Amino acid sequence: MKILVTGGLGFIGSHVVVELQNEGFEVVIVDNLSNSTLDVLDGITKITGKKPIFEKLDLREKNAVSNLFSTYKDIYGVIHFAASKAVGESVENPLLYYENNLNSLIYILQELQKKDKAHFIFSSSCTVYGQADSLPITESAPIKPAESPYGNTKQIGEEIIKDTCRVSDNLQAIALRYFNPIGSHESLQIGELPTGTPQNLVPFITQTAIGLREKLAVFGNDYPTEDGTCIRDYIHVVDLAKAHVAALKRLIENKSATNFDYFNIGTGTGSSVLEVIKTFEEVSDQKLNYQIVARREGDVIAAYADTEKANNVLGWQAKLSLKDALSSAWQWEQKIRK
Ligand code: UFG
Numbered sequence: 013m014k015i016l017v018t019g020g021l022g023f024i025g026s027h028v029v030v031e032l033q034n035e036g037f038e039v040v041i042v043d044n045l046s047n048s049t050l051d052v053l054d055g056i057t058k059i060t061g062k063k064p065i066f067e068k069l070d071l072r073e074k075n076a077v078s079n080l081f082s083t084y085k086d087i088y089g090v091i092h093f094a095a096s097k098a099v100g101e102s103v104e105n106p107l108l109y110y111e112n113n114l115n116s117l118i119y120i121l122q123e124l125q126k127k128d129k130a131h132f133i134f135s136s137s138c139t140v141y142g143q144a145d146s147l148p149i150t151e152s153a154p155i156k157p158a159e160s161p162y163g164n165t166k167q168i169g170e171e172i173i174k175d176t177c178r179v180s181d182n183l184q185a186i187a188l189r190y191f192n193p194i195g196s197h198e199s200l201q202i203g204e205l206p207t208g209t210p211q212n213l214v215p216f217i218t219q220t221a222i223g224l225r226e227k228l229a230v231f232g233n234d235y236p237t238e239d240g241t242c243i244r245d246y247i248h249v250v251d252l253a254k255a256h257v258a259a260l261k262r263l264i265e266n267k268s269a270t271n272f273d274y275f276n277i278g279t280g281t282g283s284s285v286l287e288v289i290k291t292f293e294e295v296s297d298q299k300l301n302y303q304i305v306a307r308r309e310g311d312v313i314a315a316y317a318d319t320e321k322a323n324n325v326l327g328w329q330a331k332l333s334l335k336d337a338l339s340s341a342w343q344w345e346q347k348i349r350k
Contacts, residue, residue, distance in 0.1 A: 014038045014086050015260070018071060018116070019093030020064070021048035024135065024193055025251035026202045027089060030059050035257050039064040040084055042071065043094065047207060049209055055201035063126070071116030073127050081123040084133045089131035089260055090120055090330075095165070098211055099310065102162035113165035114172070115218065121176050124183055131263040132185040133256060136170055136274065138315050139163040140189060146157035148318035149188075159310045177272035184271045191245035191278030191317050193252045195337035196344035203344035204249075213285065214338065219343035221300055228300060230285050232307035237268070237314060241285035245278035248332035248340070252277055258328035278317030279330040295339040 015032055019025040020041030026048075029039050033056075041053070041064050050066075057063040065084075070074050071094050081087065095113040096102065102109040117134075124130035140163070141149050142156025158164035171186050177185050195216040198201030209225075210216045219225045233240035255277045262268060283291075290301055323329050 013083060013088045013264070014040060016040045016080075016084065016087045016090045017093065018042045018090065018120070019048075019095065021045070021052040022052070022093055023204045024190075024249060024252060025091075025093040026052050026056055027197060027249045028093070028256045029056050029064055030197065030202070031250075031253040031257050032260075033060040033062050033064065037260075040087065042064045042069045042080065043069040044068065046206070052202055058201045059197065059199050064310070065074050071119060071266070072112060074115075074119050076118075077119040077123060081126075088129075089126065089133070089263065090118060091133045091256055091260070092117065093135050095135065097162060099160045099162050100211065102160050106161035109161045109165050114168060117172060121172065121183075125180050125224075127174065128182055130183050131260065132183060132241075133174065133259050133263070134169060134185065134187040136174055136187040136189045137163070137166045138189050138191045138276065138278070138317065140167050140170065141315065143312040144315065147275065147282070147314055148280060148316050150318040151274055151321050171173060174272045181271070181344045184266065184268065186259045186263060186272075187274040188255060188259060188277045189274060190252060191247055191276070191315065193249045194246050195248040195250065195332070195340040197250060198340060200340075200344055203348070205348070213288060214341050217289065217300060218341050220302070221292070221296055221298060221342065222349050224349075226301065228302040229305040230289075230302055231305060231311060233286075233304045235313045237284055239284050239286045242311055243282040243284050243314035243316065244289065245280070245336055246293050246337060247277065247279050247280055247330055248337040251279070251330040251332050255322065255326065255328045258326040262326055274321045275326060276317040276319060277298075277322060278319055280317055280319040281334075282314060282316035283334055288338070291334050292338045292342070295335055296342045
């Protein structure tokens with residue numbers, strides 16, 4: 013079965029391609045290389061022994077999307093990662109985010125509508141919940157007004173898919189609401205490659221530890237949590253990747269009563285920023301240079317997943333620990349700086 017993975021050379025996309033190939037799916041990767049490199053294709057091939065088909069293409073070009081689906085008439089499912097994801101940049105340049113994240117989604121769905129049968133998985137985010145009223149966060153928690161244009165594209169994206177599924181019996185879709193993906197493949201052939209200064213905690217930690225950054229700024233220790241720092245649900249990217257295979261299989265087996273569904277993908281455990289630092293210090297066997305600074309605008313206090321729905325319905329569960337994830341992130345950082 014041929015599966016199209018958009019953004020398949022990115023951090024999460026590349027790990028999903030590996031899991032798909034390991035499960036016997038044939039993969040077509042589409043990527044515009046705006047935030048990735050062709051080396052990732054080699055990394056994937058080294059792990060699986062099978063080179064995925066690759067098309068360099070910008071999904072904002074409607075004709076190019078049409079041509080893609082004409083070339084690969086037997087695409088059976090699409091996993092759609094290709095999107096811009098920097099919260100701060102989205103505040104500065106909202107139209108870039110609305111154009112890139114929503115136009116590409118619309119063009120793909122238009123093509124899928126034409127098929128006899130189509131399966132679609134969308135990269136969504138726990139950002140749709142904002143600061144949830146209760147923890148852990150279940151899928152029935154209300155969607156809160158988005159804090160950024162980036163977050164808004166995830167909310168609007170889910171709505172676009174839901175409305176399209178309502179009028180498209182041929183289409184089955186799942187939105188996966190990721191918590192905080194970190195870590196790298198154990199082979200160290202693929203991992204996270206942030207461009208410029210990392211915005212996320214774990215790549216900032218590993219770059220500080222390797223000496224690329226002087227120190228980590230911890231954004232606030234006066235939150236109403238046990239140690240005063242924010243709490244997140246950090247999930248190993250390989251566990252997250254496996255959730256996509258489980259979701260795809262559910263779609264293909266046509267088990268769902270509805271043709272649009274959504275799942276939290278996390279570990280179910282929250283860790284504070286200081287806990288992440290402490291665990292990193294353990295696995296790397298070194299002290300991390302960090303300093304508490306002011307809060308970062310837009311950060312929620314705490315977010316971690318209730319994973320019961322994913323566990324029971326998808327039959328999927330995160331298996332790897334925070335230690336495993338941080339250890340792989342650290343090994344990856346050391347490997348790429350050699
Ligand atoms: N943090 C620091 N210092 C840093 C970077 C992060 O203290 O240099 C803290 C943040 O304040 C937060 C935690 O580390 O408490 C995690 O921050 P990340 O930026 O790694 O992750 P977020 O939870 O803020 O962001 C993630 C995704 C976004 C998504 C958001 C929604 O990266 O794409 O979840 O909750 F929008």
